[in-house]
Amino acid sequence: xxxxxxxxxxxxxxxxxxxxxxxxxxxxxxxxxxxxxxxxxxxxxxxxxxxxxxxxxxxxxxxxxxxxxxxxxxxxxxxxxxxxxxxxxxxxxxxxxxxxxxxxxxxxxxxxxxxxxxxxxxxxxxxxxxxxxxxxxxxxxxxxxxxxxxxxxxxxxxxxxxxxxxxxxxxxxxxxxxxxxxxxxxxxxxxxxxxxxxxxxxxxxxxxxxxxxxxxxxxxxxxxxxxxxxxxxxxxxxxxxxxxxxxxxxxxxxxxxxxxxxxxxxxxxxxxxxxxxxxxxxxxxxxxxxxxxxxxxxxx
Numbered sequence: 609x610x611x612x613x614x615x616x617x618x619x620x621x622x623x624x625x626x627x628x629x630x631x632x633x634x635x636x637x638x639x640x641x642x643x644x645x646x647x648x649x650x651x652x653x654x655x656x657x658x659x660x661x662x663x664x665x666x667x668x669x670x671x672x673x674x675x676x677x678x679x680x681x682x683x684x685x686x687x688x689x690x691x692x693x694x695x696x697x698x699x700x701x702x703x704x705x706x707x708x709x710x711x712x713x714x715x716x717x718x719x720x721x722x723x724x725x726x727x728x729x730x731x732x733x734x735x736x737x738x739x740x741x742x743x744x745x746x747x748x749x750x751x752x753x754x755x756x757x758x759x760x761x762x763x764x765x766x767x768x769x770x771x772x773x774x775x776x777x778x779x780x781x782x783x784x785x786x787x788x789x790x791x792x793x794x795x796x797x798x799x800x801x802x803x804x805x806x807x808x809x810x811x812x813x814x815x816x817x818x819x820x821x822x823x824x825x826x827x828x829x830x831x832x833x834x835x836x837x838x839x840x841x842x843x844x845x846x847x848x849x850x851x852x853x854x855x856x857x858x859x860x861x862x863x864x865x866x867x868x869x870x871x872x873x874x875x876x877x878x879x880x881x882x883x884x885x886x887x888x889x890x891x892x893x894x895x896x897x898x899x900x901x902x903x904x905x906x907x908x
Contacts, residue, residue: 612670616672616900616902616906622645623641624655628666645694656704676714677717678695685701719739722749727754730894737854740859742841745798746768749764774880801837805837834868845873850880
């Protein structure tokens, strides 16, 4: 095991979080600062600065991994597919390596989440793990034997921009997605997708949080909206199982806190899986909101 601390950085559109892991994986340093968006140059300088500050606090050098919004193109080296659009098209990796004057490792933030939960989280000990982000967006990461599957095009695990599988009549025509296509799983399974579906069916504009609260209070329309969401999530996860067949699926993001998903989704998945039985475990994250930054640290 690496004897020096591992530093992880979670680069977000509104905040930058840094944490250092000790030899046993325990967090020994953490700090969170606002992202100076949309100033790309200031963001680079701030990341270099907080790495230097962290090493000064730790009393020595550390390895550094960075979780990015979007992903780095293997062909061009430029960041793409980030919802922090001001970073798209920038050579983020090479610019940060030059600014920090050191070797750095990079992965998509959803891949970092999946790696964290596979190494010492809810999926620890499993041969194969799919980490799912269902929150503002809908991302995912594939981990096999403790290593991220980035894929030939650097898009391994990007299930959110596949179409919702096995659509029914009520799901036509498919709603547009910000990516330029229509019917992506993100527009159905994200928090905003949950709210959009509820308004489309009931005519009531509620946030995801309000839908959950009112369902708990006995609102039948809100309960049905959550049931539709869980069944759609199950279809999406079944399609992953039919290709990758992970031992464990770990749910992350704000919607992962909904306890009914862990009760309903496994049963909803069964009719859509090309198997006579389903042993895939659907689990909540062990490290919660800290998984992204922990996974960045585990890139080393």
